[in-house]
Structure formats: structure tokens, C-alpha cells
Amino acid sequence: MSRRGLFLTFEGIDGSGKSTQARTLAKHLKDSGHEVVLTREPGGSPGAEEIRRLVLEGDPERWSAETEILLFTAARRDHMERTIEPALAAGQIVICDRFADSTRMYQGLSRGDLRAIVDQLHSLMIGREPDLTLLIDMDPEIGLSRAKGRQGTEERFEDFGPELQQRMRGGFLSLAKEFSDRFRVIDGNRDMDSVAEDVRDVVQRALRQN
Numbered sequence: 001m002s003r004r005g006l007f008l009t010f011e012g013i014d015g016s017g018k019s020t021q022a023r024t025l026a027k028h029l030k031d032s033g034h035e036v037v038l039t040r041e042p043g044g045s046p047g048a049e050e051i052r053r054l055v056l057e058g059d060p061e062r063w064s065a066e067t068e069i070l071l072f073t074a075a076r077r078d079h080m081e082r083t084i085e086p087a088l089a090a091g092q093i094v095i096c097d098r099f100a101d102s103t104r105m106y107q108g109l110s111r112g113d114l115r116a117i118v119d120q121l122h123s124l125m126i127g128r129e130p131d132l133t134l135l136i137d138m139d140p141e142i143g144l145s146r147a148k149g150r151q152g153t154e155e156r157f158e159d160f161g162p163e164l165q166q167r168m169r170g171g172f173l174s175l176a177k178e179f180s181d182r183f184r185v186i187d188g189n190r191d192m193d194s195v196a197e198d199v200r201d202v203v204q205r206a207l208r209q210n
Ligand code: ADP
Pocket: 012, 013, 014, 015, 016, 017, 018, 019, 020, 021, 146, 147, 149, 150, 188, 189, 190, 191, 192, 193, 195
């Protein structure tokens, strides 16, 4: 039997609770005896974390959308090679906070329609989708106020404003329909424990099928 692991991703707008839920799920799965790698994008490997600083800090106009597609995909390639693929090959569960669906949204939709370029580069350089994607859906105003409450320097995308978050929310829901085989939508407008319970149920089902 192959020791192929399970590749789970969290997606959603800024402040929707992805990182919180990814952490909670990782702890739950570890406590139940699974080997888990919790990682994030952009980042997740030393080289990709360096690229993270380039794309998330500084002026919102620092990069064009096209240049960003290249930078995020370069970071993802390194992350795949060094962190994700080795863990999956060892039969582990990989939980990744954002992945290629974020590029489809933020670079593919935010400044003109560049979705086709994102998809082409993805099939050329990454060529893999997650086994299961949990979309934490939530009201953008609440999400943005939560994200802004965090304080920090990684604010390039948050600085694009609430209109972008609205479009991203709609875009993610469309993506969930487009990839309905691997997407599950979770209502994020609730307390953390209720959201975590839904996440756990969906993942348990996926583990049984794996
Ligand atoms: P994301 O990774 O999607 O940006 P985070 O998990 O970092 O979101 O959450 C953003 C902020 O909102 C954090 O301060 C977190 O503690 C808080 N938060 C997360 N989930 C909830 C929830 N269900 N209810 C209230 N606050 C939450």
C-alpha cells in the first residue's frame, strides 16, 4: 500500500479564521495520533519565507499582478519541493494555510482577469491540487476588522481595502462551485469552537475515504 498522505488547505478572505482553524485542526489530529505538518503560504520553507517578505510588505503598488503571479508561484514551487511533497510521500497529513486558490483569487481577480495566466503557470510549475479545501466563508467587514486588529507589517493586501475583500468572498464561493469535488464551505460567522467542530467533521469524513 502506498504511504500517500492527505493534503488539506484552508482558504478564505483575510481575517476569516483560517490560521486559527488550521492550528486547532493540527492539534486535534496530532492528539488523535496522526503525523501532521502545519504550514502556510506564502512561505512554508526557508526560501519561500524570504519571498513572503517581498510580497506582503511595503506599498500596495510595489508589484504588478503579473509579477506577483511569478513570485507566489516561485514560493509555492520551493514549498512543494521542500516541505509538502516530502511530507505527503512519508504518509503525513499536510495542513496548509492558503495555497493556489489564493493566487487564483488575489492575483487572478483583483486587478483585471488574469485567471488563465495563473492556471497556466500552475499547471506548468505546480501541477497539483489539494485533496480537500476548507473555505471559511465570512462577512468581509468582520473579517477585515479582525485582520486589522492583529497589528503588523504584512498589510499590503489588507490595504487594498474592503471592496477587494467583497470581491474575493464572491470569487472564493464561485471557486467552491467550480471545484466542488474538493471544496467544502464552512460558515465562519460563528464562535471558534462551532467552526472547529464542522472542520473536524469534514476532515474525519475525508480521512475515512482516504
Ligand atoms: P486568518 O488566518 O483567516 O486571517 P485568523 O485565524 O488569524 O484569520 O483570525 C483573525 C483574528 O480573528 C484573530 O485575532 C483570531 O483570534 C480571531 N478569530 C478567529 N476566529 C474567530 C471566531 N470564530 N470568532 C471571533 N474571533 C475569531
